[in-house]
Amino acid sequence: MIRRITPADCGAIAALEARLFVTALDQARLMVLQTNPVFCGFVDLVPDQGQPKFTPADDFASYLGGYLLAMMIDGEAEILSIGVTPDRQRQGVGKRLLQYFFEHGASQNMTRVVLEVAEDNVSALGLYRDFGFVKFGRRKGYYKQGNRKIDATMMKWCRTEAFP
Numbered sequence: 001m002i003r004r005i006t007p008a009d010c011g012a013i014a015a016l017e018a019r020l021f022v023t024a025l026d027q028a029r030l031m032v033l034q035t036n037p038v039f040c041g042f043v044d045l046v047p048d049q050g051q052p053k054f055t056p057a058d059d060f061a062s063y064l065g066g067y068l069l070a071m072m073i074d075g076e077a078e079i080l081s082i083g084v085t086p087d088r089q090r091q092g093v094g095k096r097l098l099q100y101f102f103e104h105g106a107s108q109n110m111t112r113v114v115l116e117v118a119e120d121n122v123s124a125l126g127l128y129r130d131f132g133f134v135k136f137g138r139r140k141g142y143y144k145q146g147n148r149k150i151d152a153t154m155m156k157w158c159r160t161e162a163f164p
């Protein structure tokens with residue numbers, strides 16, 4: 001099941017972010033972000049887990065399949081982050097979250113979506129391409145992994161190009 005993010009989800013999402021990304025959004029930033037009127041975010045729930053309580057940071061895997069964080073203003077959206085719990089990856093959770101996001105976007109007359117992804121992130125690049133995202137730019141050395149710097153690939157989805 002997918003539903004909108006609530007404040008009770010922020011601890012678990014922060015814990016998953018910290019697991020997946022070197023530079024992660026922490027719980028305090030997520031709590032502020034989800035109050036922003038242009039924020040749009042969803043969680044995918046592990047089946048049969050009921051309503052989460054304020055989940056301890058190390059217990060995210062018990063109910064969280066994944067999450068998607070975005071901002072949407074006047075039909076233009078930016079995906080800030082998408083993550084899937086490691087032992088649930090490659091089981092369609094990411095695809096389900098993006099599908100849900102696009103269905104929500106259609107109801108908001110969404111015409112354009114942009115995002116950044118590390119140029120060596122094969123799984124995310126594959127996911128975005130499947131949804132019709134195309135490259136339109138690059139940010140040099142945008143991500144840091146230890147001493148290594150990795151370029152960001154900038155991708156966009158435009159409704160007019162996806163559905164001419």
Ligand SMILES: CC(C)(COP(=O)(O)OP(=O)(O)OC[C@H]1O[C@@H](n2cnc3c(N)ncnc32)[C@H](O)[C@@H]1OP(=O)(O)O)[C@@H](O)C(=O)NCCC(=O)NCCS
Nearest residue numbers: 020082083084089090091092093094095117123124126127
């Ligand atoms: C990227 C991520 C969100 C994908 O979610 P997922 O649930 O594992 O992906 P899905 O099972 O829904 O797969 C959807 C498509 O993504 C691509 N994909 C996913 N994992 C892949 C992999 N390991 N290798 C190649 N392509 C992959 C494929 O195109 C796949 O379609 P297919 O199964 O029909 O081939 C997930 O791997 C993740 O959380 N990664 C770590 C965090 C991250 O990098 N987020 C993106 C930041 S920009």
